Amino acid sequence: MLDHANLFIVPLDEERCWYRYHHLFGDLLRQRLRQTQAEQLKELHDKASEWYKQNGLIDQAIEHALKSKDFDQAAYLIQSQIDVLWQRGEHGKLRRWVQALPEDLLLTEPQLGIIHAYYLHTIGEYTSAEQLLQRIEWILDPHGNGDEVIPSLECKHLLEIDRLKLTGRLSLIRALIYSFDGNVKGIIKQANRALEYLPEQDLTWRNLSGFALGDAHSYLGDMAASYDARFTTLRACEAEGNIFYIILAALKLATTLREQGELYRTRDLCNDQVRLAEKNNLAEINMVGCIRTILGEVLAEFNDLERAIQHARQGVKIAEGGQNLVFLSMSYLYLMRVLFSKKDLEGAKEVFDKVLRLERDMTIPIWLSSQMATWQVKFWLLQEDLKAVSNWADKRGILVCGDQHTHESIDHLSMIDHIVYARVLFAQDRMEETIQLLRHLYKTAERSGRISRSIEIKMLQALAYQSTGQTEQAMESFEHVLNLAEPKGFIRIFVDEGQPMASLLYEALKREITPEYVQRLLAAFPVTEPEGVTSTKSQVDQSGLIEPLSEREIEVLQFIAKGLTNQEISNKLFLSMHTIKTHTRNIYSKLGAHHRAEAVAKARAFGIL
Structure with a gap:
C-alpha cells in the first residue's frame, strides 16, 4: 500500500x-x-559497508567505510578497484576516495600513495607530489637511495613482483610530473625506467609511458619523433580497447599535428574523438572539453569563426567542470586565440585574466608560463606599451645577435619567446635585428618540423622586408610562405596581421603568385561596416579616385568583398544580372582594377571598405 x-x-x-x-x-x-543515537552511526556504516561488499557493490562499500572512518577497510576496497577505475578513466571518484585517506596509510599502501601523487600533480601541486613520491620510493626500496630509511613503514607484505610493478608506476608518474617543468632528461629516464619495471600485461600504464616520451620529443623540437611516439601510443590504446585513453592519446596527437601545420588532420581527429566520446557517454569529461577547444582553434584558422567560437566556448565550459589544470589551461589558451581572431579583445583579455588567477593560486606548467608571456606581450603591443615589452625581454634574457651556436640551441619554449620578441623588435622599428632573428628562427623551426611556426616566422620576415622597402626580398619570402601555407589551409594567420598583410597580398596578386589562394585570403579580410544608416556609405573619402563610387556601387562592392557571386548579389539586391555586371564594370574602372580581389584590395587601401 x-x-x-x-x-x-x-x-x-x-x-x-x-x-x-x-x-x-x-x-x-x-x-x-x-x-x-549518534553513537550508533559508526556501527551502522560498518555493517552497511560489509553488506555491500558481500553483495559485490564495492563503490557503496567504500563510501560507508569512509564515513565510518574505517580507513583500513576503505583502503583495501579501493585498491581492489584501482586498476578498473584507472582504465575506465573514472578519476573523479578515485581522486575523492584517495584524498579522504590519512597520509600514513598512503605510505603503508604505496599503490594508493602513487595514485594520490598523480592527482596532486594534475592540480599543480608538483612539490607535494614529488615529496610524496620520494617517501614512497624509500619505502619500496629503503636501501636503494642511500639517503633515508623508514623501516617502520617498510611494506613487507608486498611480493617482489608487486614491488617492481609499483616502482614502474612510480617512475611513470614522476615522468609525467617532469613533463610539466620541461625536464627532458628526467622524462626520458623515468619513462624508460617505467617500461623496464612494468610487467608486459600492465598495458594501460605502459601506454602512458608513450605520452611522456612524446612530450620529451616535443620539448626537444623533434616533431617527427613526437608524432611517432604519440601515434604509436594511440594505436596501442586502440588495440587495448580503452576508450578513455584512446581519447587522451588522440588529444596529445592532435597538439602535435597542429604544430606540424596539419590542420585538416587535426580537425578530423578532433571530430572523431568528440563522436567517440558522445557514443561512450564521455562527452562531459574535461579532456573532451579540451579537444573541443582545439577543434575550435583549427576552425578559427580556417576562418569559420562562428563554429569556432561555439566549439571553443563549449569546450571551456566542460573543462571548467573538471579538476585537471593542464586541460583547463590549454582550453583557455585555445579560446583566447579564437576570440583574438574574432577581434573580441575584451573577451580574450578576460580569459587571460582567468589564467593569471590560476597562475597565482598554484604552480603552472612551464609551457603554460611561456604561452602566457606571449599573450601578455601581444596585449602590450596592442596598447603600444613598448616599455613593458622591453622590460619583459630583459627579464627573459632573450639574445638577438648572439653567435650561431646560441641560435641553433633554441628549444621549443624559447622559440615561442623569440618569435614574440621579433614582434617587439618590429614594433620598435629595429628591422635589421628583426630580420636577422627571424632568419635564425626559421632554420630552427624548419629543422624541427614545426610548420605552423615556420609559416608565422616567414610571414613576419616578409612583413619586415616590406616595411624597409625591400620589395623583392619581401616577395621572395612571401611566395615561399604562401606555397607552404596553401595546401595546409591556413587563413587567419595572414588575416590577423591586418592592413600590412593586405598590401603584401595585393602585391602578390599583381605578380600572379598563387592567385587563387591570395584571392581567398583577401576575401577573408573583414569588411569594416560604417556606423549609422546606409546613406552614410557614400560619404567615405574617395578623393583619391578619378571618379567616386556611387552608393549602390559601394553596396555591390561590399558583397563582392564577402565573396558573393554576381547571381547571389542580384538576389540580395533584387536587381537583374545585367545591372550587377554593369555596376561591377564601373567599380573596376573607377578603382583601376582588373578582377574582384584587386578591386577589394584597392577599396580597402582607399578606406572604402
Whole structure:
C-alpha cells in the first residue's frame, strides 16, 4: 500500500522485491539518527559497508567505510578497484576516495600513495607530489637511495613482483610530473625506467609511458619523433580497447599535428574523438572539453569563426567542470586565440585574466608560463606599451645577435619567446635585428618540423622586408610562405596581421603568385561596416579616385568583398544580372582594377571598405 501510494519507499526492481526509502524520508531518518543515537552511526556504516561488499557493490562499500572512518577497510576496497577505475578513466571518484585517506596509510599502501601523487600533480601541486613520491620510493626500496630509511613503514607484505610493478608506476608518474617543468632528461629516464619495471600485461600504464616520451620529443623540437611516439601510443590504446585513453592519446596527437601545420588532420581527429566520446557517454569529461577547444582553434584558422567560437566556448565550459589544470589551461589558451581572431579583445583579455588567477593560486606548467608571456606581450603591443615589452625581454634574457651556436640551441619554449620578441623588435622599428632573428628562427623551426611556426616566422620576415622597402626580398619570402601555407589551409594567420598583410597580398596578386589562394585570403579580410544608416556609405573619402563610387556601387562592392557571386548579389539586391555586371564594370574602372580581389584590395587601401 505504501508502494502504490508512493509514500516513504521507492521500488528498485520491476518485481518489487527490493525497495529503498524515498530520499526525503531517508534524509529525515538520518537526521533523527544523528540527533538521538549518534553513537550508533559508526556501527551502522560498518555493517552497511560489509553488506555491500558481500553483495559485490564495492563503490557503496567504500563510501560507508569512509564515513565510518574505517580507513583500513576503505583502503583495501579501493585498491581492489584501482586498476578498473584507472582504465575506465573514472578519476573523479578515485581522486575523492584517495584524498579522504590519512597520509600514513598512503605510505603503508604505496599503490594508493602513487595514485594520490598523480592527482596532486594534475592540480599543480608538483612539490607535494614529488615529496610524496620520494617517501614512497624509500619505502619500496629503503636501501636503494642511500639517503633515508623508514623501516617502520617498510611494506613487507608486498611480493617482489608487486614491488617492481609499483616502482614502474612510480617512475611513470614522476615522468609525467617532469613533463610539466620541461625536464627532458628526467622524462626520458623515468619513462624508460617505467617500461623496464612494468610487467608486459600492465598495458594501460605502459601506454602512458608513450605520452611522456612524446612530450620529451616535443620539448626537444623533434616533431617527427613526437608524432611517432604519440601515434604509436594511440594505436596501442586502440588495440587495448580503452576508450578513455584512446581519447587522451588522440588529444596529445592532435597538439602535435597542429604544430606540424596539419590542420585538416587535426580537425578530423578532433571530430572523431568528440563522436567517440558522445557514443561512450564521455562527452562531459574535461579532456573532451579540451579537444573541443582545439577543434575550435583549427576552425578559427580556417576562418569559420562562428563554429569556432561555439566549439571553443563549449569546450571551456566542460573543462571548467573538471579538476585537471593542464586541460583547463590549454582550453583557455585555445579560446583566447579564437576570440583574438574574432577581434573580441575584451573577451580574450578576460580569459587571460582567468589564467593569471590560476597562475597565482598554484604552480603552472612551464609551457603554460611561456604561452602566457606571449599573450601578455601581444596585449602590450596592442596598447603600444613598448616599455613593458622591453622590460619583459630583459627579464627573459632573450639574445638577438648572439653567435650561431646560441641560435641553433633554441628549444621549443624559447622559440615561442623569440618569435614574440621579433614582434617587439618590429614594433620598435629595429628591422635589421628583426630580420636577422627571424632568419635564425626559421632554420630552427624548419629543422624541427614545426610548420605552423615556420609559416608565422616567414610571414613576419616578409612583413619586415616590406616595411624597409625591400620589395623583392619581401616577395621572395612571401611566395615561399604562401606555397607552404596553401595546401595546409591556413587563413587567419595572414588575416590577423591586418592592413600590412593586405598590401603584401595585393602585391602578390599583381605578380600572379598563387592567385587563387591570395584571392581567398583577401576575401577573408573583414569588411569594416560604417556606423549609422546606409546613406552614410557614400560619404567615405574617395578623393583619391578619378571618379567616386556611387552608393549602390559601394553596396555591390561590399558583397563582392564577402565573396558573393554576381547571381547571389542580384538576389540580395533584387536587381537583374545585367545591372550587377554593369555596376561591377564601373567599380573596376573607377578603382583601376582588373578582377574582384584587386578591386577589394584597392577599396580597402582607399578606406572604402
